[in-house]
Amino acid sequence: MDVTRVTWKISVLGALGAGKSSIISRMIYDSEGSASQPRSIQKKTLSISRGGRKVMVDLLFLELDDGKNNEKLIMGSNAILVVSDLTDAGSLRSADSTFKIIKKFNSKSxxxxxxxxxxxxxxxxxxxxxxxxxxxxxxxxxxxxxxxTGDGVSELMESLTSNLLDKFLSKKEKNA
Ligand SMILES: Nc1nc2c(ncn2[C@@H]2O[C@H](COP(=O)(O)OP(=O)(O)OP(=O)(O)O)[C@@H](O)[C@H]2O)c(=O)[nH]1
Ligand SMILES: [Mg+2]
Incomplete structure (x- = not known):
């Protein structure tokens, strides 16, 4: 089988205390994890099969403060997850303004x-x-x-990886 290796950078943004560290832990370890983990890059490796092709993926999760100063890093990532807290209306407004910044930079993420x-x-x-x-x-x-509880997380992971795989494969075809 044809095996391809890829690394995808995932920036995780959102208001203070919105739940960024916790959702990263859930996506990586499928556990509640410790919310107090220091900010750093965290990696999850998975293998996806599609149409006789096997793709080994390294997902690099990067927790960042909203927008400002991190633009290069954020815009250069394959995906941007903007986290909002359902119990905090301010976190949704903050997400809304983050989307406007992302749009302004014409990011392909x-x-x-x-x-x-x-x-x-x-x-x-x-x-x-x-x-x-x-x-x-x-x-x-x-x-x-x-x-x-982990609710909704597998749907999120599934959409994230299949969308990134679609992008990756169509780019690969174009360059072939
Ligand atoms: N009930 C509940 N609490 C959550 C959930 N996600 C996060 N929390 C709580 O919300 C608080 C903040 O979570 P963090 O994951 O540290 O949020 P953060 O966005 O990384 O916070 P900062 O890095 O300080 O900005 C912690 O007390 C978590 O336990 C969730 O899905 N459900
Ligand atoms: Mg955090």
């Missing part, structure tokens, strides 16, 4: 809105109406997830 803390939905400060609005306006897909 895949951009997702990750609305987290779904396990606390009874305290939600916004819901699908607001998310649908932002999703339309900023042209991003959104996911409802919980780092605590």
């Amino acid at each position: 895949l951009v997702f809105l990750v609305a987290t803390k779904l396990d606390r939905k009874y305290e939600a400060a916004y819901w699908t109406r607001e998310l649908d609005e932002i999703s339309k306006r900023d042209d991003v897909r959104y996911f409802l997830v919980s780092a605590k």
Whole structure:
């Protein structure tokens, strides 16, 4: 079987305390993890098979402060996950302005809105109406997830990796 290796950089942005570290832990270890882990690059390796081709993927997760000063790093990543906290309306406004910055830089990255803390939905400060609005306006897909219970995380991972794989394979074909 044809084996290809790729590395994808995933920037994780979002307001203070939105749940960035927790969702990274959940995506990498499928556990709640410790939210107090120092900011650093964290790696997850996975193998995807598609059409007789095997792709070994290194996902590099990078937790960053919103926008400012990190533009080069952020715009150069394959995907940007903007995390908002369902119990904090301010975190959604902050995500909205982050999307505007991303657009301004004309980034080619895949951009997702990750609305987290779904396990606390009874305290939600916004819901699908607001998310649908932002999703339309900023042209991003959104996911409802919980780092605590793991709800929605496999759908997020699946969309992230299959979208990046599509991009990667179509680019490879163009260059072939
Ligand atoms: N109930 C619940 N709490 C969560 C969830 N995700 C994160 N938290 C809590 O929210 C707080 C902040 O989570 P972090 O993952 O540290 O958030 P962060 O965005 O990395 O925070 P900073 O790096 O300080 O900006 C912690 O107390 C977490 O335990 C979730 O899905 N559900
Ligand atoms: Mg953090």
